[in-house]
Amino acid sequence: MIVNYNWLSEWVDINYSAEELAEVLAKIGIEVEEVEKTHKDTILKIDITPNRGDLLSVIGLAREIAAKTGKKLKKRIEYKLPKVKKEQKINVTVESNEDCPRYTASPLNNIKISNSPNFITERLEKCGIRPLNNVVDITNYVLLETGQPLHAFDFDEIGGGIIVRRAKNGENIVTLEETDKKLSKEDLIIADNSGPIAIAGIMGGFESGITEDTEKIILESAFFKPSLIRESSRRLKISTESSYRFERTADMYMVGYAACYAIKLLEKYANGKIMGKIVDTNPNPKISKKIPFSYSKVNELLGITIEKKKSISILENLGFTVSNKTGDKSEVLIPSHRNDLTIEEDLIEEIGRFAGYDNIPLRFRYSNHKPIWVENREIVEIKKIMVCLGFWEAINIPFIEPYWSSPEKTEAVYLENPMWSEKGILRNSLIPGLLENVKRNLNRGEEIVRIFEVGRVFTKGKEEEENVGGVIGGYTLKNWYENDREVDFYDIKGVVEAFLEEIKVLDYSFQNCKNPLYLEERALSVVSGGKACGTFGLINQEVCKSNVFGFEFCIKKLINSKKEKRFRKTSVFPPLKRDISIIIEKTAPFEKIQTLLDHSTKQKARIKLIDVYHAERIGKDKKSMTIRLEFYNPKKTLTDDEIEGDIKLITKKLESIGAVLRE
Amino acid sequence: MDLESLGKEVQLAIQKAASLDEVESLRIKYLGKKGELTKVLHSIGKLPANERPKAGKLANKLKNELGELIKEKKEEIKTHKSLPWEDLSLPGRRPNVGGLHPLSILSHEIQEIFIKMGFSVVTGPEIETEYYNFTALNTPKDHPARDMHDTFYLKDGRLLRTHTSPVQIRTLEKHSPPLRIISPGRCYRVDTFDPIHSPTFTQIEGLWIDKNISMADLFGTLDLLAKSIFGKDVKTEFFPSYFPFTEPSAEMWIQCPFCKGKGCSVCKRRGRIETVGAGMVHPNILESLGYGEFNGFAFGMGIDRIAMTKYDIDDIRLFFQNELQFLRQFDDSKL
Numbered sequence: 001m002i003v004n005y006n007w008l009s010e011w012v013d014i015n016y017s018a019e020e021l022a023e024v025l026a027k028i029g030i031e032v033e034e035v036e037k038t039h040k041d042t043i044l045k046i047d048i049t050p051n052r053g054d055l056l057s058v059i060g061l062a063r064e065i066a067a068k069t070g071k072k073l074k075k076r077i078e079y080k081l082p083k084v085k086k087e088q089k090i091n092v093t094v095e096s097n098e099d100c101p102r103y104t105a106s107p108l109n110n111i112k113i114s115n116s117p118n119f120i121t122e123r124l125e126k127c128g129i130r131p132l133n134n135v136v137d138i139t140n141y142v143l144l145e146t147g148q149p150l151h152a153f154d155f156d157e158i159g160g161g162i163i164v165r166r167a168k169n170g171e172n173i174v175t176l177e178e179t180d181k182k183l184s185k186e187d188l189i190i191a192d193n194s195g196p197i198a199i200a201g202i203m204g205g206f207e208s209g210i211t212e213d214t215e216k217i218i219l220e221s222a223f224f225k226p227s228l229i230r231e232s233s234r235r236l237k238i239s240t241e242s243s244y245r246f247e248r249t250a251d252m253y254m255v256g257y258a259a260c261y262a263i264k265l266l267e268k269y270a271n272g273k274i275m276g277k278i279v280d281t282n283p284n285p286k287i288s289k290k291i292p293f294s295y296s297k298v299n300e301l302l303g304i305t306i307e308k309k310k311s312i313s314i315l316e317n318l319g320f321t322v323s324n325k326t327g328d329k330s331e332v333l334i335p336s337h338r339n340d341l342t343i344e345e346d347l348i349e350e351i352g353r354f355a356g357y358d359n360i361p362l363r364f365r366y367s368n369h370k371p372i373w374v375e376n377r378e379i380v381e382i383k384k385i386m387v388c389l390g391f392w393e394a395i396n397i398p399f400i401e402p403y404w405s406s407p408e409k410t411e412a413v414y415l416e417n418p419m420w421s422e423k424g425i426l427r428n429s430l431i432p433g434l435l436e437n438v439k440r441n442l443n444r445g446e447e448i449v450r451i452f453e454v455g456r457v458f459t460k461g462k463e464e465e466e467n468v469g470g471v472i473g474g475y476t477l478k479n480w481y482e483n484d485r486e487v488d489f490y491d492i493k494g495v496v497e498a499f500l501e502e503i504k505v506l507d508y509s510f511q512n513c514k515n516p517l518y519l520e521e522r523a524l525s526v527v528s529g530g531k532a533c534g535t536f537g538l539i540n541q542e543v544c545k546s547n548v549f550g551f552e553f554c555i556k557k558l559i560n561s562k563k564e565k566r567f568r569k570t571s572v573f574p575p576l577k578r579d580i581s582i583i584i585e586k587t588a589p590f591e592k593i594q595t596l597l598d599h600s601t602k603q604k605a606r607i608k609l610i611d612v613y614h615a616e617r618i619g620k621d622k623k624s625m626t627i628r629l630e631f632y633n634p635k636k637t638l639t640d641d642e643i644e645g646d647i648k649l650i651t652k653k654l655e656s657i658g659a660v661l662r663e
Numbered sequence: 664m665d666l667e668s669l670g671k672e673v674q675l676a677i678q679k680a681a682s683l684d685e686v687e688s689l690r691i692k693y694l695g696k697k698g699e700l701t702k703v704l705h706s707i708g709k710l711p712a713n714e715r716p717k718a719g720k721l722a723n724k725l726k727n728e729l730g731e732l733i734k735e736k737k738e739e740i741k742t743h744k745s746l747p748w749e750d751l752s753l754p755g756r757r758p759n760v761g762g763l764h765p766l767s768i769l770s771h772e773i774q775e776i777f778i779k780m781g782f783s784v785v786t787g788p789e790i791e792t793e794y795y796n797f798t799a800l801n802t803p804k805d806h807p808a809r810d811m812h813d814t815f816y817l818k819d820g821r822l823l824r825t826h827t828s829p830v831q832i833r834t835l836e837k838h839s840p841p842l843r844i845i846s847p848g849r850c851y852r853v854d855t856f857d858p859i860h861s862p863t864f865t866q867i868e869g870l871w872i873d874k875n876i877s878m879a880d881l882f883g884t885l886d887l888l889a890k891s892i893f894g895k896d897v898k899t900e901f902f903p904s905y906f907p908f909t910e911p912s913a914e915m916w917i918q919c920p921f922c923k924g925k926g927c928s929v930c931k932r933r934g935r936i937e938t939v940g941a942g943m944v945h946p947n948i949l950e951s952l953g954y955g956e957f958n959g960f961a962f963g964m965g966i967d968r969i970a971m972t973k974y975d976i977d978d979i980r981l982f983f984q985n986e987l988q989f990l991r992q993f994d995d996s997k998l
Contacts, residue, residue, distance in 0.1 A: 029903025050807035090695060227805030238870060248807050249858035301911070301943060301958075303879025345946060349903065349911030352878065357901040361881040367781060367843075367873075374784040376847070380771060390759030393767055394985035397863050398849075413790075416816040419851065419862045426790075426817075437985040446987050450761060456789050456849065464788055481756060 001056055002127045004020045005042040005055070007145070011062035011073055018042040021065070028068055028353050030055065043126050053248025054337040057147030063337075068354060077253075079260040088276030090218060091161025099188050100164045101201070102223040102252055102282040104259050107155060108272035109216040111135060117269055130240070134270040135210045135217060138262055148221060148250060148258035149242035151198060153190075155216035157208040160193035160608050164200065171196055174206040175238070187232045188224060201229040201246040202238050216275065219266070220494070223250050249624070251337040252285040278626040287336035288321075293344050294329050301345065302352050304360050314354040323635070343450050375411035378559055379454055382468050387399040389495055390451040391470050398431030398455065399423040404432040412609045413458040426458040430469030431550050437545055438473040442544040448487065450473040452559035454555070470495065473543055489522055491539060492549035496526065496536050499551075505533075510591075513537060526553070533557035575632040576643055580650065581611065584660040586614070586623045593627070596653050601646040603638060624662065664851055666703065666718075669693075670725050673700070677729075677736050686740065689780055690733050700726055700899035765993040766865050766982055769892075769970045773867055776891045780884070782843045782869065787830035788820050789849055795829035800908040808907040814851035815862070823851035825870045826963060828908065832952075835837045840872035840957045847966075858978040865966040870944070878911065878943060881960040885915045885939055892973065893920060900935060909942025920972065929975070936972050939964045 005018050012108055022032035022044065036046040037279060046061070054060045059077065066073050081104075090107055092106060094100050115121070124131050124649040127144055131137050139150040167183035169299035173196040174180050181199070183189065188200040197208040201224040211215065230247035233239055259278070266272035295308050312322050321333035323622065334341050341347065352360070383393060401423055411428065420423040427433060430453045441449045452470035459465075472491055478484035505528055513525035513535050523537025534553030542548070584593075597607050611626035618624055631643045651661060673693050680686045693700045706724065707719050763771075774784055793804070802808050812825035830846035847867045854860040871884070882901055889899045898918040906912045916937050919930035926932035941962035949957055967979055976982075976994075981989050 029905070031902075050810055051905045051907075053807075089810075164778050170883055229940060230807065286665050288816075300875065301877055303877030343946065344912070345910040345943070353903040357878075357882075358902060360882055361879045362886045363877075363879040363888055365876075365880050365883070371778050372783045372842075373784045374778060376774075376784055383767060387761045389761070391761040392985075392987055392990045393762065393764040395764050395766055395865075395983060396985065397861075397983050399862075415816045416818050419815070419853070419856070440984060441987050444986060449758070449987065451985060451987075452761075458790065466752065480753060491954065528801055560848055 001046050001047050003044050003045065003046060003061055004123055006128055007123060008062055011059060011075060012066045013071055014065060015489050017069055018044060022568055024068060027356060028064060030064065038126060043473045050248060051340040053166060053245060054251060056245050057143045057182050060147055066392060068196050070317055077257055079257040079380055081260060081280060082258060082274055086276050088512060090276060090279060092279045092281065092282050093161060095165040099228060100222060100227050102255050102262040102285055103161055103164055104221045104255060104258055106219040106263055106281040107217065107276040108266055109275040110270040110273040111215050111217055113212050113214055127466050133210065138265045140268065142262045145262065146254050146258045147245055148254045149203050149245050150258060151220040152210055153197060153208045153215045153218045154210055155218050158192045158197060163191045165189065167196060167464050175203045176206055176209050178206055179260065180187050181236050188228050199232060200224050202233055202243040203240055219259060219262055219552055221255050223252055223255050249339040253287045253336045260420045288333050290331045290333055291341060291344060291347055293332050293347050296328050297344060298348050298351055300302060301348050303363060306351060306355055309350050315350050318350060361363045362477050380390050382503060382555065383454055384501060386452045386470060389498055391450045394434060394437050394451045394452060394453045398427040400425055400432045411460045413460050428457050428459050429517060430455060430457065430467050430552055434469060434471045436549060438471055438548055442474055442546060447477055466555045467552055468555055469550065471548050471550040473546050473548035474567060486547065487549060489549060491552055496551050503558060504563060504565065505558055516540060528561035531557060533561055569634050571632050571634040573633060573637045576638040578629045578647060581624060581626045582654055583624050583661040584659040584663055586621050597650060601649060603631045603633060603643055603646055666721055666725055673729055677732050683737060683740050686733055686736050694729060761991055762992065765970050765974060766966050768993055770865055770867065770966050774847060775909060776888060777845045777869065781988060782845045782941050785830055785844050785846050786848055787833050787836050789824055791824040791829050792821055795832050796822060796824050799832045800828050801947045802907040806907060815851050817852055825852050827866050831870045835952050840954055843871045845869045856980060861979045866963055867966060868963040870961045871881055872957050874957055876959045885941060885962060886969060886981035889917050893917060904940060906940060906942055908945050910945045915939040917940065938969055
């Protein structure tokens with residue numbers, strides 16, 4: 001909200017500069033975002049919290065300044081609706097007092113439409129409202145000063161009386177902005193006998209608007225139910241200075257004051273004359289409420305000692321009435337503009353606010369509570385492992401293109417109001433976001449990108465899951481001791497194997513993987529305890545003409561597959577090493593050899609693959625593999641004789657699957 | 664050449680020698696059969712008889728000394744094996760190590776502070792219901808406070824949580840007070856994507872429910888937090904504020920670390936920066952959960968904003984572009 005410094009000074013003496021005032025207001029929780037000096041005046045841009053509808057006006061802010069500085073307002077907020085003898089009568093029917101607890105209509109004639117005086121147009125412009133003509137400007141001027149929205153109808157355009165009612169389904173209205181709005185029974189409207197003439201509290205109709213030819217007007221000042229206005233304003237997508245204030249709750253008393261003030265200005269600056277009886281559906285509204293209150297609770301809740309006298313003076317400066325000033329229990333009478341206050345704690349906040357939060361001591365309570373759960377320890381652990389494996393952590397916005405969802409798109413979780421229309425679904429995988437990161441980095445001239453993310457993924461009908469995913473793209477770094485090469489499948493496989501070992505998922509196997517994210521011939525899934533917990537392989541999309549390899553695991557499934565390693569006795573005796581080279585069919589998987597040889601020997605042996613090569617001379621469909629066997633015994637150093645039997649056994653086994661031993 | 668300068672010359676040459684071969688060739692050159700010192704020794708016989716004893720004595724002494732020196736040098740070279748020259752300024756063979764995202768670094772750091780204070784860490788779903796995100800937090804549907812949280816809705820009517828406060832309600836439903844928890848996590852609000860706005864952010868919220876908790880406890884805890892993040896000299900300031908789920912409500916601002924309160928572009932010339940929103944938990948919330956006899960405080964902070972302040976980052980989008988050039992600057996990760 002914007003407010004003029006000079007206008008405020010008309011209501012309260014301010015012994016501060018605008019900058020000092022901003023600081024004083026901040027201390028009572030009113031944030032001044034900007035102080036701007038303009039011609040002859042200074043304006044303050046203020047951020048009003050949604051509970052304080054009463055501060056959306058000059059008078060509202062003046063009240064707070066007065067309460068803070070212990071001063072009285074310079075003018076009294078009192079009114080008496082003018083009594084009129086003339087018999088010109090307008091009929092006002094309010095269908096529901098709940099929807100509209102107070103409605104006033106003042107008929108004026110003899111109106112001369114012209115420009116407003118300078119002081120009005122200048123103030124409106126500084127507050128961001130475009131001046132139109134004296135009648136409309138006066139309603140806006142009074143709104144800014146009192147916070148009470150007003151509306152002026154052209155009397156001659158209204159047929160019959162005024163009815164405040166819900167719209168009928170299918171009714172419509174052309175608004176002042178000349179747009180046609182379809183109304184429903186959720187909308188409160190002002191109507192005449194031919195239909196809607198205004199959307200209550202939001203915007204007037206085009207037909208009944210003030211024009212250059214207007215001579216008679218009806219001035220409306222009313223109180224509409226805040227939630228109704230809020231819902232209509234959202235549904236019809238119209239937000240105005242008026243609806244903004246009504247949805248934050250208007251002041252029942254101010255309804256009458258603003259009407260009287262506007263009539264005075266219309267008489268003075270638009271030549272208006274009251275031509276008939278002023279209608280007021282609720283001339284004596286209940287304007288105050290009682291809140292029970294205890295002085296000792298103030299100190300308990302604020303953690304500070306505030307004398308009773310001080311509490312009382314703060315409440316009274318705010319215009320509240322304190323009923324009991326001697327005992328601990330009291331009752332506080334709240335005026336109609338403070339709709340935000342309902343419970344004792346609200347009053348304690350008022351006392352804290354004006355006593356100054358600066359005066360509340362800083363205390364730290366040591367307590368022997370121990371942390372009971374730390375739910376994300378494992379996630380932190382997983383991130384650390386990925387960092388040690390050479391990956392950089394990314395955080396992506398989890399909105400993705402439908403392209404990435406499952407082929408049928410039935411599993412996708414769609415947003416109702418997406419941020420970007422092309423990215424209308426929540427990610428079901430971390431890979432799409434990571435691929436964008438690879439692209440961006442390769443375009444920035446990075447040679448290799450290793451990047452990972454830990455985050456939620458979403459699938460329709462399933463609980464959201466925390467995944468860890470990573471990708472590698474580009475070339476390994478060329479340096480003085482090693483040549484560069486394009487990253488390949490075994491880079492990602494190595495990462496996956498090391499990762500699983502680090503998080504102690506030890507019992508797993510690789511199986512074929514059909515997942516549209518990857519090319520089927522270059523993808524595997526990781527199965528542990530009979531369940532797939534992740535996948536890895538060549539991503540089914542090139543990025544910057546480079547192959548990208550990725551992996552993704554469900555963290556919950558990984559944790560469920562975790563096993564603590566059991567300690568095995570170490571051997572002080574060096575292993576006996578033997579290399580065996582074989583020639584075998586090109587398509588024979590190493591895994592087959594590994595399982596064939598694992599645990600098959602008398603002496604314990606580790607099996608390592610140390611060389612693979614293809615060459616013309618060994619045959620087009622053949623490959624050569626060199627397997628290193630490391631025999632070890634925890635009790636002694638082994639001799640050649642002791643492993644001879646095992647070597648023969650292994651040779652036989654290898655020959656049984658078609659391998660030929662090389663010399 | 665006189666004996667003295669010959670002696671010095673040989674001594675110097677031995678000192679400089681770096682290999683056994685070099686020392687041996689020096690021995691041959693000076694002390695060998697045709698060596699220079701040997702020649703001198705032989706020439707002594709030609710001197711007048713009265714000079715012979717003195718010169719002979721000197722020459723023999725020198726011969727013995729040099730012989731000793733050569734022996735020592737050989738010994739020295741044998742024990743200190745000298746290596747060929749290497750360019751030790753070549754870059755090392757570094758293992759690949761990555762790094763954490765700055766938002767993770769800061770988030771973990773803050774979590775550790777609270778764990779030390781005895782808080783538990785709890786998490787919850789990012790897709791939430793109207794009830795947990797708003798209603799249970801004293802924010803009914805028609806309340807203007809909803810404007811503070813412009814919400815992403817799903818087609819099925821659920822929503823993306825706008826804060827991690829729902830986790831507090833879910834925890835209180837399962838565990839009764841006294842308790843102390845923090846809930847870190849991703850949150851979402853409809854916003855533009857520009858240097859200072861983002862549709863998603865990381866939040867850490869805290870809750871302490873017990874008996875006789877006061878604003879002084881809240882301010883003390885938050886002040887300690889600020890000092891842990893920004894250093895013990897940071898100045899904190901508390902202002903009244905409004906949140907539907909707390910009463911009274913407050914904001915903690917810290918003195919701008921860049922201009923020390925004088926006002927600069929980072930703090931928009933205010934001299935201070937908003938860091939934490941907080942307050943005493945609204946009695947309506949505790950009562951509806953059946954904990955009317957308890958009270959306590961809650962607070963929440965956006966890690967992204969704090970990271971921007973702490974690391975002097977002027978564009979929030981950098982956090983989500985994940986450029987290695989950016990990420991590498993934070994690899995002093997406290998793992």
